[in-house]
Amino acid sequence: MNWVAWKMLNGDRAKYMGAVFGVAFGTLLIAQQTSIFVGLMRRTANQILDVLQAEIWVMDPKVENADEIKPLAETDLYRVRGVEGVDWAVRLYKGQARVRVAGGNFRQVILMGLDDDSLVGAPILMKQGTISDLRITDGIIIDRAGYEYLWPGEEPRLGKIVDMNDRRAVVVGICESAAPFQTFPVLFTRYSRALEYVPPERNRLSFVLAQPKPGYSTQQVCDAIEEKTDLLALSRGQFMWRTVGYFMRTTGIPINFGITVALGFVVGTAIAGQTFYLFILENLRQFGALKAMGLSNGRLVVMVLIQAMVVGLVGFGIGMGMTATFFEATKNITNLRGMHVPWWVALGTAGAITVIIFFASLLSIRRVIVLEPAVVFRG
């Protein structure tokens, strides 16, 4: 009879497609919006996640995110180095600077000042130039998207000159870096040079990056640093969540996306549920005939569930396909780069669609169960 259920569904293409469309639409809204939300939230922490060479971030305990930084004192670096289990610890400057490009325009940029010796925190993926070129006096590396932002329409090439705090900087490398939350260019330079590119301040050591010795766990060393220095020491992942958590709490972004996702859920349920219910209603006489002919309620419910599941699977597939197509089509758009559908968002969407299908078929199943088989004799 499952075969009959399948045939019935295919026999009513219009309703079938309508219900599938509802599910697909719901899937698209839920998966796409959640993925963009996740991508956006991740962007708040992208400059943390991009530093792969160090496991531990040490900061002032008041720091709540990677953008609003309360600098450390120079002595803090040495105190961290003195903690047991710390293999090495280096400086990192992270702040915003203003660059002046030829023509006099000012632009805000994110400036990363890397430890002069080790260059820990340097970009991983270079498009042009090499990281060691940062040792050239005025050398800076800029991310590709930032380059496009500063020099729109120009073919990326090395040797471009900008001005920061009245000091010259030469582009010696172009890298790929994960998109920051604010779509500013990301500039990399040496720590000592970075201090010259920003207005003077008493303390300018944004973070200390540290690595545990072999044999010590990250958490162990973080705990040791916190105990010895009263500073906050977090693993990369912890710092990411601290930052993401901050933006989740303090911005309207989660609510806005939450509303859209909820809308996708409701609209998906409404369209899928309504068309599916109409499909069942229209076939009620046929279900009645099957019931009269001795098909039990249990097997009728299985038939309806199969029909609902086919609608759900096909709709989910199409919706996911549309979502993937969207991100594939937009991956070269600078503002949307790095956005994708994380597997767990796909899984969560599948869960949501299951719930949609459940609600959509609930009413239908009820109708089929209470259906009097004697109706088949009525005209």
Added chain:
Amino acid sequence: MIASAAVAVSCRQVVKDFGDGDSRLRVLHGIDLDVLEGEMTLLVGPSGCGKTTLISIIADLLDPTAGEIDLFGTRQSRLPRTKRIQFRARHIGFVFQQYNLLPALTAHENVAVPLLINGWRRSQALEKAHLLINEVGLESRARNFPSQLSGGQQQRVAIARALVHGPKLLVCDEPTAALDATTGQVVMELIRRVAVQPGRAVIVVTHDSRVFSFGDRIARMDDGRIVDVQEVEPALAAPHEPRS
């Protein structure tokens, strides 16, 4: 021959009420009726007299308010629910006025449905269905969907479907009412020829006096009561040709 035939369906003091309280309506007022195996029993009477209600109760699609029904010696009301549904699936065939074929299935596939309900494998069910499609003379239409068939053809498919699983009881509610006179005759002839067999009882509800001669016995109803049961004269019934 008729006198010695076994009783297939026996109704005793069957009462049916619809609704309750003030809107309570008694539709059947203590029906007593025996339907014999190997015969076609016609149930006739004016519109609204309760014919459909009675055959729904006989076919166990409706529960009577009072009274007893035995089907082939089994009192359905004493069986557990699942057994009753199983009995209906195995032993009862239905032909409806509105055909009630599944529009998404071909004629051939429609005929296989009762076998699928009875748990047959699809390939075997379709094989068996093919024999029945041939028997009702629709071999060339087997792959057509109901929407591509005439009313008479659809009813022939429905008859094949009603008989494919070899039921002991065939229940037909106004099988010719939606058909023109000639087609109605063809359909009645077909029921007469393929359905009426030893060991099987056939009940046909009809308005249509032109097909009365196809029956072996006519039970007349009026206002929820059986008013009389008459044997159709063998002379009329035997050649299974309608009187014109």
